[in-house]
Amino acid sequence: MTLTITKIAENLAAGRCSSRELVDDVLARIKTHAVLNAFITLDEEAARRHAEAADRARRAGGAGILAGVPIAHKDIFCTAGVKTTCASRMLADFVPPYDATVVRKMKAAGCIMVGKTNMDEFAMGSSNETSHFGPVRNPWDRDRVPGGSSGGSAAAVAGRLVPAATGTDTGGSIRQPAALCGITGLKPSYGRVSRYGLVAFASSLDQAGPMAQTAEDCAHLLAAMAGFDEHDATSLDVPVPDYAAQLGGDLKGLRIGVVAEHFADGVEPKVAEALREALREYERQGARLVDVSLPNSAHAVPCYYVLAPAEASSNLARYDGVRYGFRAPEYQDIEDMYKKTRSQGFGPEVKRRIMVGTYALSAGYYDAYYVKALRLRRLIADDFARAFERCDILAGPVSPSTAFPLGAKNTDPVSMYLNDIFTIPINLAGLPALSLPAGFAGGLPVGLQLVGRYLDEARLLNAAHRFQQATDWHTRVPAGF
Ligand code: GLN
DSSP: OOOOHHHHHHHHHTTSSOHHHHHHHHHHHHHHTGGGOOEEEEOHHHHHHHHHHHHHHHHHSOOOTTTTOEEEEETTBOBTTBOOOTTOGGGTTOOOSSOOHHHHHHHHTTOEEEEEEOOSGGGOOSSSTTOTTOOOOBTTBTTBOOOSSSHHHHHHHHTTSSSEEEEEESSSTTHHHHHHHTOEEEEOOTTTBOOTTBOOSOTTTOEEEEEESSHHHHHHHHHHHBSOOTTOTTSOOSOOOOTGGGTTOOOTTOEEEEEGGGGSTTSOHHHHHHHHHHHHHHHHTTOEEEEEOOGGGGGHHHHHHHHHHHHHHHHGGGOSSSSSSOOOSOOSSHHHHHHHHHHHHSOHHHHHHHHHHHHHHSGGGIIIIIIHHHHHHHHHHHHHHHHTTTOSEEEEESSSSSOOBTTSSTTOHHHHHGGGTTTHHHHHHTOOEEEEEEEEETTEEEEEEEEESTTOHHHHHHHHHHHHHHOOGGGOOOTTO
């Protein structure tokens, strides 16, 4: 399945293949490469059935570009009748009674879901090692992490198991694994895509988005998933542009902000070199580089690690062993049941976040931590607003390093948290950003991050698309795939 959605759609339209054949091929590849551990659940029978229905519908005419295209959903999206575990023991047997809005919309666009991808438990992590179902392996080097938390989706697309998958991004979980696996991933503006049916981690930061080989494919996927939803009060009631139709505009005069702080110490020299070369490509296409500064971005990681755990501690209070999910098999009374259920049902990283968040929100500390972090969040957002007075998009690293070895950082939470130093500020500001393949360092993919003004996904996708017209990094496939 090395084809992009765009190519698959051409083949389907020309009758060169059927959706049923594509689904069979995808399922076979997933099994051949089971060592990646990219999937938690496969929905084979339904996928085949839906593919046959898509083939019949196509013969009747009027099929859209995504009709009959096999995709995967991160296991954080509720899928009616299909297990949705969030990679936690707490939800290991949870079968939702309804579809998340993203799932429903993508179904309506004709996508065929083949299964649910592995991830960090409750989307907390940057390496996919916190999953209850074991780590995902990076197709470029199986002893390395794929990034997280949407690591299963990223590995599945990078290994060409599926042409596209969904992810969610609270602090970098679409962009960082996209970068570490060499694919294209977009975090939309906060409010662009409905969060309904998405298992909540930090509600003021969570956003769902597409992960695929190319920006063009992401444009089609975003158009299918975006839009107002009456079930999500934070979803925006604004028109969704036809992103794919807006691809192809030239980049002459585009002002690209290069953030001084992003090329300072801490970025691996080979990563920085690949990114500088990517910026030169933009200059060749007529874009102009502008120096900008985000002076408060150094505070973004500590700010995030107060706010995200605070929201998580509240969101995860619902897993009490009463309403749904896991319940400890033995206990004395109801309080003991809560304690044992939560002790046994959550992994160590999730517990750490609940403790940090509960502490930050507790009576005597609320002003010192939570309110202070909210103030910082405003300063960080203001930095972006100032930068965007001087430029149209920002460009810089997604992650300070390429994919690191499995186990290298999971005993040191702070070094793990620092992976997201360049992605977290964007979530705090609610802005759209994407990661696109921009080269290799030591044989491993490097991602370039482009950040846009609020709701300006179209410009980002176009800038990424133009880069992909002139480079072939996004077409590279790991050996053995
Ligand atoms: N790695 C970050 C965290 O662990 C971001 C995760 C995410 O975006 N879901 O919180």
